[in-house]
Amino acid sequence: MSAYISKKQNVSCKKSDQFITEGAPLQGLYFICKGKAKTVKTGINGREQIVRLTTNGDIIGFRGFGTSKRYLIGAYALEDTVLCNFSNETMIEILQHIPEFTYALMLFYAEELNKSENNIRKIAHxxxxxxxxxxxxxxxxxxxxxxxxxxxxxxxxxxxxxxxxxxxxxxxxxxxxxxxxxxxxxxxxxxxxxxxxxxxxxxxxxxx
The missing domain is CATH 1.10.10.10 (Winged helix-like DNA-binding domain superfamily/Winged helix DNA-binding domain)
Structure with missing residues (x-):
């Protein structure tokens, strides 16, 4: 992974900074190196609803990757936060050449889907x-x-x-x-x- 790690870009955000805009063209995946962030989705009457809270090591922006080519969520820093970003091109290279990473990401998506289904059940009951x-x-x-x-x-x-x-x-x-x-x-x-x-x-x- 060292060759791909060297391609990452570090992004520093102050508290309340927005670093992903819902509907914007996809610009790769973000990982939190240090800090906390919230991801939001716009609902009825333009109200933003928090769908996820993230901290060190978490991934942000994965729902739009490889599908819609646009971010399906927005994201804000909850405190001063340091992120690293891997571009779309770099992510495609990693997924095609590092099967261990691809498998780990598949398990991650499965777990996130399970959490989403549980959240729907909670809201209903x-x-x-x-x-x-x-x-x-x-x-x-x-x-x-x-x-x-x-x-x-x-x-x-x-x-x-x-x-x-x-x-x-x-x-x-x-x-x-x-x-x-x-x-x-x-x-x-x-x-x-x-x-x-x-x-x-x-x-x-x-x-x-």
Whole structure:
């Protein structure tokens, strides 16, 4: 892979910078070297909904690669982030000449498809409170906690967008969970106090 690694381009983004525009021509795949980002998709009335949160080592922009030739999502940095980009041409060379990488990418696509199908099921069967809890447990697993707070900053609007609800409902549910002493909040950060109690609320939806 060393010959292909040398062809990558590093991209530095400040917090809130958009580095992929939905519908723009495909410019290869992005990998996060350091930082965090969100991918969004435009829905009804032009509202952006968060479809994925990403951190070190994650791939961004893979859904449009090799199919539509355009990005099917937009992407923003959630903090100062360093990305590396492999061009379309370089990616095609890698896929044609490095079978181990091609196989790994195939498994990655299969896993992402499975997650998408599970998310559709969750939206259909979970109420709003359960979706917010599911989101909190997801970011807790993915990013971990430091000093009792999940290691990612998300605004109440971003939490609402990802949980498929309104900002007002998200605020109300977070306030309720806080009063029940299940979570704590400091600014844009949320800390989970009793993960087991939160898991028990959504256990019937096969959380594990």
């Amino acid at each position: 979970m109420n709003v409170r359960e979706r917010v809890i599911d989101l909190l447990l997801y970011i807790h697993r993915k990013f971990g906690q430091i000093n009792g707070l999940i290691d990612i900053e998300l605004s109440r609007k971003e939490i609402a967008d990802f949980a498929g609800t309104t900002e007002e409902q998200a605020i109300r549910i977070l306030s309720s969970l806080k009063k029940e002493a299940l979570i704590k909040t400091e600014g844009k950060r949320v800390g989970i106090i009793y993960a087991e109690k939160l898991r028990s609320e959504i256990m019937e939806h096969k959380y594990f």
